[in-house]
Amino acid sequence: MTSDAHAHTLRPAGAAGEVAPEGAARILETGYRSYSGQRLGPRHAVWTLARHTFERIMGLRRPARYKVLPIATFGIAYLPAITFIGITALLPAGRRFDFIPDPGGYFPFVTAALVLFASLAAPEALCPDKRSRFVGIYLASPLTRTTYLLAKAAAVAAAVLLVTFGPPLLLLVGRALQNAGPRGFGAFMATFAQTVVAGVALSVMFTCLSLVIPSLTDRRAFASAGSILLLVGTGAISGILAFGLRLGDGWTLLALNRLPFELVERIFDRRGLPTPSHHPLPTWSVLLTSLVLTVVAGLVTWRQVSRTEVSR
Amino acid sequence: MPAPREAAGRGSSDVVVAEHVTKSWGTTSVLRDVTCAIGHGVTGLLGANGAGKTTLLGMVLGLHRPDGGRLTVLGGDPWSAGPEVRVRLGYAPEYDALPPDVGASDVVRHIAELHGLPRREATGRASDALWEVGLGEERFRPVGTMSTGQRQRVKLAQAIVHDPALVLLDEPTNGLDPAQREDMLELIRHVGHDLGMNVILSSHLLEEVEQVSDAVVILDDGVVVAGGSMDELRGGGEELVVELDGGVDASSELVDRLAAEGVAASATGSTVIIALERPIVMDLVRDVLAEHGYGIRRLQPRVTSLEDVYLGASRTPVETP
Numbered sequence: 046m047t048s049d050a051h052a053h054t055l056r057p058a059g060a061a062g063e064v065a066p067e068g069a070a071r072i073l074e075t076g077y078r079s080y081s082g083q084r085l086g087p088r089h090a091v092w093t094l095a096r097h098t099f100e101r102i103m104g105l106r107r108p109a110r111y112k113v114l115p116i117a118t119f120g121i122a123y124l125p126a127i128t129f130i131g132i133t134a135l136l137p138a139g140r141r142f143d144f145i146p147d148p149g150g151y152f153p154f155v156t157a158a159l160v161l162f163a164s165l166a167a168p169e170a171l172c173p174d175k176r177s178r179f180v181g182i183y184l185a186s187p188l189t190r191t192t193y194l195l196a197k198a199a200a201v202a203a204a205v206l207l208v209t210f211g212p213p214l215l216l217l218v219g220r221a222l223q224n225a226g227p228r229g230f231g232a233f234m235a236t237f238a239q240t241v242v243a244g245v246a247l248s249v250m251f252t253c254l255s256l257v258i259p260s261l262t263d264r265r266a267f268a269s270a271g272s273i274l275l276l277v278g279t280g281a282i283s284g285i286l287a288f289g290l291r292l293g294d295g296w297t298l299l300a301l302n303r304l305p306f307e308l309v310e311r312i313f314d315r316r317g318l319p320t321p322s323h324h325p326l327p328t329w330s331v332l333l334t335s336l337v338l339t340v341v342a343g344l345v346t347w348r349q350v351s352r353t354e355v356s357r
Numbered sequence: 358m359p360a361p362r363e364a365a366g367r368g369s370s371d372v373v374v375a376e377h378v379t380k381s382w383g384t385t386s387v388l389r390d391v392t393c394a395i396g397h398g399v400t401g402l403l404g405a406n407g408a409g410k411t412t413l414l415g416m417v418l419g420l421h422r423p424d425g426g427r428l429t430v431l432g433g434d435p436w437s438a439g440p441e442v443r444v445r446l447g448y449a450p451e452y453d454a455l456p457p458d459v460g461a462s463d464v465v466r467h468i469a470e471l472h473g474l475p476r477r478e479a480t481g482r483a484s485d486a487l488w489e490v491g492l493g494e495e496r497f498r499p500v501g502t503m504s505t506g507q508r509q510r511v512k513l514a515q516a517i518v519h520d521p522a523l524v525l526l527d528e529p530t531n532g533l534d535p536a537q538r539e540d541m542l543e544l545i546r547h548v549g550h551d552l553g554m555n556v557i558l559s560s561h562l563l564e565e566v567e568q569v570s571d572a573v574v575i576l577d578d579g580v581v582v583a584g585g586s587m588d589e590l591r592g593g594g595e596e597l598v599v600e601l602d603g604g605v606d607a608s609s610e611l612v613d614r615l616a617a618e619g620v621a622a623s624a625t626g627s628t629v630i631i632a633l634e635r636p637i638v639m640d641l642v643r644d645v646l647a648e649h650g651y652g653i654r655r656l657q658p659r660v661t662s663l664e665d666v667y668l669g670a671s672r673t674p675v676e677t678p
Contacts, residue, residue: 077489077552080482080520084473087440093470106463178454182515185418185448185525186471187440355420355450 087187091196094188098200101173102166114165118208121158126151126212130219147220147227148213148240149313152247152306159208159251160276160302166204167255168268170197171350175263181355194350198343202252209251210244243309250305250335253342260349276302287321294320298334308335371396372523372555373417378426380412387412389579391426395557399549401566402559403667404576410559411451413576414525417557418448431522444472447516447554451527453508457501461487461511464500465518472519479518486518487511489552490544506537510544517548523555524548530565542569567663575670582670591661595633597642598659602652603627614645633658 104112129145146154174180183193217233217240220226227233258271283300286292297320298304308331310317317325373395380388388409402410415421416428419435419442428435435442455464462483469479469486487496490510495503500511509529516524526545530538546569549556560566566573567587574584583590601607608624615622615631618641622631631642646653 077482077485077517079553080474080478082478083475084444085475086473087444089473090440090444090471093467097467107458173456173458177456178450178452179456181450181452181454182448182468183471184420185443185446185450186468187444187473188471189439192440355415355418 087192090187091192094183094193094196095199095203098170098197099203102169102200102204115162115204118158118162118165119211121161122155122208122212123215125154126216126219129216130223133220133223133225145220145225146216148217148236149243149309149315151213151216152209152243152309155208155212156302156306159205159247160273162208163201163205163251163255164269164272164276166201167252167272168259168265170201171256171259172263172265172268175353176265180353184353184355190351190353191347194347198252198256198346201256202248205251206244206248209247210241213240213244239313243312246308246312246335247305250308250339253339253346254301256346257342260346291321294322294324294326295330297321297326298330301338304331304335304338307331372431373557374427374429375413376427378413378416378423378428380409380416380421380424382412387579388416388423391576391579391581393574393581393584395555395574396572397555398571399545399556399558399569401570401573402557402576403563403566403573403663404561406561407578408561408576409579410561410576411527414448414527414557414559417525418446419443445522447472447519447521447524449509449512449516449524449526449529451531451559455500455508455511455515458499460497461492461500461503461507461514462496464511465496465515468515469518472521474519482518482520483514486514489517490514491540505532506534506540509533509537509541513541513544513548517552517554521554523557525557525559527559528561529558530560530562538565545569563664563667573663573666575667577670583666587663590663590666596659596661597631597633597639598655598657599629599631599642599646599653600655601627601629602654607651611645611649611651614649615642618645627654630659 100106103115129151133145174183180193184190188196214237217226217236221233227236254276255272258275259265259268262268262271280300280302283296283298283303286299287294287296297318298307303318307318307326311328311331317331320326371394373393375391375393378388378391379386391409391413402413404410412421416423417430417435419430419439422436430442431445433442465486466476466479466483469482470476474482484493484496487493490513492507492510492514495507500508503511509532513526513529516526529545530541533541542565545556545558548554549569549571558566558570570587572584572586573590575582599611601611604627605624608627608629611629612622612624615629620631620638620641621634622629624630631638633639
């Protein structure tokens with residue numbers, strides 16, 4: 046169909062100087078009608094809830110005050126990467142400063158942003174539904190308790206991924222464009238793969254750990270404070286036990302704000318974070334502890350959500 | 358008037374079928390051997406608070422597994438095929454369950470999308486549904502700024518936005534003043550009769566169930582004590598109340614004499630209640646009264662109300678507004 050023919054078909058009779066044939070006019074009934082269009086099925090419900098939750102976490106479609114925190118967090122996470130790229134660009138060719146990290150060394154710069162953002166994003170995902178009891182309407186939709194939690198976790202993980210994956214990727218690409226990154230396509234792709242794996246691993250771990258406290262309460266403020274306390278408090282206790290009392294390097298594994306980054310060190314084939322004995326922790330212990338804590342956190346959250354009462 | 362939706366899949370004429378369904382919470386038995394069939398149109402689920410209505414609705418939604426018996430909703434098992442069944446259900450809970458900081462239109466659109474409607478259609482239908490419940494001008498207001506009556510309407514809008522085959526309304530008039538309650542009942546009647554959706558209206562208020570329902574299931578302490586269409590429950594409906602001058606003896610004597618003529622009657626004190634099952638009953642009663650010279654204080658036709666049915670079947674009193 047030509048564009049002219051198309052326009053002609055869509056144009057209402059009588060428009061643009063035409064005269065409508067007699068009897069062609071009709072009154073279209075407006076208002077509620079039965080629906081016979083496309084229905085996308087239960088899977089669409091999971092996607093819809095994940096997208097809705099992601100938008101809510103990011104403050105999208107909400108007043109400006111809800112956007113402040115995500116923007117501030119991204120500022121903290123991305124600003125060092127942008128600064129490093131800028132410094133790299135301004136340096137004379139052939140001169141590099143050692144303090145400019147590669148993607149594997151960038152993760153400590155996002156620690157504060159990550160802990161803060163995960164501790165605020167997870168409560169935003171779970172608590173309002175429980176407090177307003179809207180979770181009852183969700184569970185009366187095609188969602189189940191499991192798919193409800195999966196959608197919520199996916200939304201939190203996607204939001205956290207913007208902090209864990211975005212800045213190191215930006216740094217990697219920025220350095221590569223300045224000819225200061227990994228040399229050769231193979232090396233670039235290897236670092237890119239490490240960045241992806243590290244970003245996803247951090248995102249999954251922080252999502253699972255940060256959802257535990259919000260699954261126990263319907264108060265956002267309590268949940269955020271509790272999550273920060275859990276992540277930072279375990280770090281402090283583990284520091285006292287491992288570095289202060291010298292009870293052994295293994296106690297550093299209990300620091301929930303440190304363990305995910307210990308895992309990242311392994312993904313990037315680095316030596317590992319400092320320990321009291323100056324010997325790196327065995328990789329298997331880091332992997333096993335990360336896996337166990339992530340699974341336990343996920344199971345606790347799932348158990349709490351599966352016990353949500355809707356009607357009785 | 359649109360025809361009520363058929364129960365998809367099986368060609369069944371009933372939208373909900375419960376067969377010997379039982380459910381307990383811990384040691385408390387909530388539903389006991391519940392057997393009923395809920396057909397098309399508006400069906401009232403009537404019972405006092407704690408009778409098991411909300412638990413039954415939860416089971417229809419597939420949120421609770423029956424301890425025993427079988428439940429079929431729209432031709433499917435709501436427990437094992439929950440998402441597939443729930444995609445064709447709409448639900449408005451008894452309690453206030455809407456996020457206060459979100460606009461009504463956004464809430465309703467979101468629910469439409471959850472039930473499988475593409476975003477564009479969901480947006481249009483959210484607007485239509487809110488207009489339909491009388492909130493067209495208010496649809497962008499955050500739910501938290503709305504009155505109780507408006508929030509109840511938003512709950513109704515989100516329950517119908519995706520054009521479900523069955524709408525479950527749990528105490529939809531809770532917290533409403535009499536005028537708002539009338540409006541809400543009119544909306545429910547409109548949804549069930551004009552929009553052609555099947556509706557289950559759970560309520561502890563006799564009058565509102567009687568006002569809008571085509572059929573009723575009466576629950577009492579977890580047991581179905583009566584069920585059927587309003588006409589069936591009323592048993593044809595009309596009765597004749599005769600209050601005699603001669604006290605208890607005269608009334609029992611009249612009952613016996615009417616029984617001899619094949620007319621069913623019952624006596625309470627000096628009052629005799631006669632079922633007007635056949636047109637000739639009125640003539641027979643007149644003849645018996647005249648022949649034996651009974652003194653009459655009151656002679657009055659009466660339509661059997663749902664309250665009569667309920668009181669006859671149940672031990673627990675329900676409320677009238």
